[in-house]
Amino acid sequence: MNQKQLEYFIEAYRSRNIQAAADKLYVSRQGISKIIRQLEKELGQVLFTRTPRGLEPTDYATTLLPHAQRLLEDYRYIEGMNTLASQSKSVVTIYALDHILTYLGANFLLDFHAAHPDIILSVVDTTDDAALDGLAAKKCNFAIVTGPLDNSRFQGDELFFSRYCVRLHKNHPLAAKQELCYADLDGETIISKGRAYQCFRDNIDRHILLPGLNVKILGETADESIITELVAQNHAINIGYDYAAVLNTHEDIVLRPLGEGTEKGQSVYLITDKYTLPTTASKKFRQFILDWLPASGKHIVLPSFSH
Numbered sequence: 001m002n003q004k005q006l007e008y009f010i011e012a013y014r015s016r017n018i019q020a021a022a023d024k025l026y027v028s029r030q031g032i033s034k035i036i037r038q039l040e041k042e043l044g045q046v047l048f049t050r051t052p053r054g055l056e057p058t059d060y061a062t063t064l065l066p067h068a069q070r071l072l073e074d075y076r077y078i079e080g081m082n083t084l085a086s087q088s089k090s091v092v093t094i095y096a097l098d099h100i101l102t103y104l105g106a107n108f109l110l111d112f113h114a115a116h117p118d119i120i121l122s123v124v125d126t127t128d129d130a131a132l133d134g135l136a137a138k139k140c141n142f143a144i145v146t147g148p149l150d151n152s153r154f155q156g157d158e159l160f161f162s163r164y165c166v167r168l169h170k171n172h173p174l175a176a177k178q179e180l181c182y183a184d185l186d187g188e189t190i191i192s193k194g195r196a197y198q199c200f201r202d203n204i205d206r207h208i209l210l211p212g213l214n215v216k217i218l219g220e221t222a223d224e225s226i227i228t229e230l231v232a233q234n235h236a237i238n239i240g241y242d243y244a245a246v247l248n249t250h251e252d253i254v255l256r257p258l259g260e261g262t263e264k265g266q267s268v269y270l271i272t273d274k275y276t277l278p279t280t281a282s283k284k285f286r287q288f289i290l291d292w293l294p295a296s297g298k299h300i301v302l303p304s305f306s307h
Helices: 003-015 018-025 029-043 059-085 100-104 106-115 128-136 198-209 224-232 280-296
Strands: 048-051 054-057 090-097 119-126 142-146 154-169 189-192 216-220 237-241 253-257 265-273
Touching (some): 003 054, 054 059, 106 119, 106 280, 119 128, 128 142, 142 154, 142 198, 142 280, 154 224, 154 280, 189 224, 198 265, 224 253, 265 280
Parallel strands (some): 090 119, 090 142, 189 237
């Protein structure tokens, strides 16, 4: 199965029409029909049933589709590597929890580039689970996510500890408290990133729903501008990480630590796959970030987080 066969099969599946697929791929109707027939012969399976309405995918084709899409992504990734190789530069790809790079700041990129001008950092914002899935699928060199770690598959270095905090309007009754506990959230309206993130699941599932507290979830979004707007208008409060909270300040919003006598939160780790040998560029990046963080003095400074 080659790249052309994958492209033609996927487009035929999407279009459900040979002519429409041919137009999209800028090839002849006969050309795409020939490739589909060749692929069916190679696989020993019928992929489409021809009907007056167009193409009807078989069950085999539906099962094949996600695998074909992944293979095509791999082909395109390799092509991208060839393009980057012509620049005589190495690329380190990092799938990171949202806003980690923003927290590290522009100086992080500038300092890394000054130290390693032959390496390009490619950072993708995503969720904890998607970052680990990408690492397992070898789509990235590192994941930056919160713990706990699956030590059977991954290994990691702790970068920093991120505390849970609540963002709320300065006139909200809870703003009078210097620290909030989970019981304070009973009956409150919440806007948060959502169940795709470990922070949400840990707070909402374990500390709120399981003990029987009642919260109203206004919505779930990773869009920090929407979250900030809703909190600033006193429509909801937000539960999240302190590293992200300090990046989205507003004159009408205050931050309060969330805990019950002890700090609640999760460590943020730089994760690698135990069974993948690191590239030379990956080794340099790992050492750089582990040296850079302590030297930069990067940490959260909020008076309300002091005990």
